[in-house]
Amino acid sequence: MIKHYPLLRSLLIYREMPWRFLLTNLLFITVSMGLAAQQWLVGHALDDVNNGRAVMRLDDGSLDVSLAWRWFTVLLAVAVGRGLLQYVAGVLSLILSQELLTRLRARILDQVQGLQLSYHWQHGMGEMITRTTRDADKLRDALINFWRQLVETPLIVLATVSLLAWYNPLLGLVPLLLTGLALWIFVTQTERLLVLDREVGAAYDRVNQDLSEGIGGVRVIKSFSLEAGRIERFSQQVGFFAEQARVALAYASSRIPLPQVVVALSHVWIFLYGALLVRDGKLGLGELVTSLLIATTLVFRVEGIGRVMQVFADARSSAERIWQLLDTSREIRDGDQEPPAGPLGLQLEGVSVTSPTGGRSLLQGCSMQIEPGEVVALVGATGSGKSLLASxxxxxxxxxxxxxxxxxxxxxWHDLRDLRLASLRKRVHVVPQESFLFSDTLAANLRLAAPEASTADLLWALRMAAAEDILERLPQGLDTALGDRGVTLSGGQRQRINLARALLAQPDILCLDDATSALDSISERTLLNNIRSLRQTLNKTTTVLLISSRLSTIELADRVLLLEDGHIVDSGSHASLTRRNVHYRDLLGVEHV
Structure with a gap:
């Protein structure tokens, strides 16, 4: 049931910090009671002034102002004390709200990192960025206002209306009803505000997606002189977002005055009915002034509620989007067993995988077996599911x-679903064609695979990946910053650094998914010979799966698997497949010998 109230689910995280939550609430309760007390004291002070008791002339002609000074001291002390408590409560609420937001963002990041690749394929980067930035920021704004509008305001309304009712029941009943009516008007508008914010959020997703594509694809954009078109497209996305935001803001702003007018009618009622009570001696002049101050307080509070209603409507939509992400089921669960010791081979038995968007299966009843230490090439047409198999x-x-x-x-053989993910991924590595490097030093990028690796280990990995020459071109060697995604390096250099990083981890199974496509034949041959030599140099048997369409790569393999229609249709050496399989020859563009 709680899942239907995403904003409440976010607020329930406060349960993880109960003592600070309780202290902050107590402070706001004290501040709210202090306001009612302050207004009550003002009324009594005015009564003393009006009745001539605050300042009295003595028989000797001097003035006795002791009561006036007493009222001044009391009112000043209450105002200062309430101000200090309000400051402390405000600071604590900010700290507590930020702590809640930090925990929520940590959960978002953990969920994003833990979700399967199919989820990332379905949802673009722009959507992920929106949830962790705009949506989280809107939720933060609501959390900050939560204390003032959902804790302090009801208490102040209750305390001030109770004070009015204490003066005269009917004097407090009408302002209470008018305040309730104003709040009801606001509540009826929240659904429309929610719909509008969803539309704004969707438009913001598209802005972020377009921006990320424009930055990530800058080389393609420049290569085809697409700058003007991309700028125009981005401007249209921003313009649409701005229009959606304007509509939402205009709707919210136009709905605030009506509830204010409703509550402002309390002034009229208190002035008219209060004047009658003063005339009949049932209410003092100071109490009438206090009642009018209370009405003013209610008007300002309702105005604040009106403005914050949009914040809460936005936050409700944002919280809904965040919890949609957090509630997404993780298909991949951690096992409870360690991978078996010793060299590892690979076996697939009747594996079928459906496209993330539904429809046909990319892999259909796929079966294959690779024994420890084998170097096997996997060949297939574009879109046949090779990279999916690698993942x-x-x-x-x-x-x-x-x-x-x-x-x-x-x-x-041991099913991967029974194994601990962290242990499995230390021993099974896939190096993709897209070489991703972080904007850090070369050494830091390499040590991602082995944080405790020494400088000698890093140099060994670079040598094994035929990447020693890269160091000679870097001004600061291993301590050279590589820039965003390794922008300072060529495609072949990035690939070799990625290969060196994988080799540094010394995996038992290494899958190269077109990871040598930018390497020359000499570097590629050196790399694979070095991997084969691990058995002699480190007493390490590494199983290698080469996914490639390059003839020079395939010829280095012990065996070749042909993937077609989602499953392995043929297997054998390159020479034997060339002789007997027409489709294999067509894929590689070789002639029958």
């Missing part, structure tokens, strides 16, 4: 049907 190995995606196992025929 199954470290469980970045999950098979809907069938099983993926590691181990060997001699020692048995």
């Amino acid at each position: 199954l190995l470290p469980r970045l995606t999950q098979a809907q049907v069938g099983s993926v196992r590691i181990g060997s025929s001699a020692r048995g």
Whole structure:
């Protein structure tokens, strides 16, 4: 049931910090009671002034102002004390709200990192950015206003109306009813505000997506002289977002005055009915002034509620989007077993994987087996599911049907779903074609795979990846910053650094998904020979799966698997497949020998 109230779910995180939450509430309660007390004291002070008791002339002609000074001291003390408590309560509420937001953002990041790749394929980067920035910021604004509007305001309304009712029941009843009517008007408008904010959020998603594509694809844009078109497209997206935001703001602003007018009628009622009570001696002049001050307080509070209603409507929409992300089921669950010791091979049995958007299966009953230490090439047409198969190995995606196992025929096979993810991913590495490097130093990028690696280890990994020459071109060697995504390096250099990073982890299974496409034949051959030599140099048996369409890469493999229509249709050496399989020859563009 609580899932239907995303904003309330966010506020319930305060349960994780109960003592600070309780202290902050007590402070706001004290501040609210202090306002009622302050107005009550003002009324009594005015009564003493009006009745001539505050300043009295004595028989000797001098003035006795002791009562006036007493009232001055009391009112000043209450005002200062209330101001200090309000300051402390405000600071505590900000700290507490920021703590809640920090915890929520940590959960968002954890969820984003833990979700399967298929979710990321379906939802663009712009949508992810919106949820962690705009939506989280709007939720923060609501959390900050939560204390004033949902804690302090009801208490102040209750205290001030109670004071009016104490003076005269009918004097307090009408302002209470008018305040309730104004709040009801606001509540009826929130659904429309929610719809408008969803439309604004969707427009903001498109702005972020367009911006991220414009920055990430800057080389393509420049290569085809698309700058003017992309700028025009982005301007249209921003213009549409601005128009949606304007409509939402105009609606919210136009709805605030009516409830204010409704509550302002309290002034009229208190002035007219209060004057009658004063005439009949049932109400003092000071109490009438206090009643009018209370009405003014109610008007300002309702004005504040009106302005913050938009904040809460926006936050409700943003919280809904955040919890949609947090409630997304993780298809990939952690196992409770460690991977088997010793060299690892790979086995797929009847594996089927459906497209993230639904429809046909990309892999259909796919079965294959690679023994420890083998170097096997996987060949298939574009879109046949090769990269999807690679993502199954470290469980970045999950098979809907069938099983993926590691181990060997001699020692048995172990289903990946039973294994701990962290342990599995230390021993099974996939190096994709897109070489991603962080905007850090070369050493820091390499140590992502082995945080405790020494400088000698880093140099060894670079040598194994045929990347030693890169150091000679970097001004500060291993301490050279590579720039955003390694922008200072060529495509081949980035690929070799990614390969060196993977080798530094010394995985048992290494899958190269077109990860050598930018390497020359000499560097590629050196790399694979170095991987084969690990058994002699480190007593390490590494199983290698090469996903490639390059003839020079395939010829280096011990065996070749042909992927077609979502499953393995043929297997053998390059020479044997060339002789007997027409489709294989067509894929590689080789002639029958």
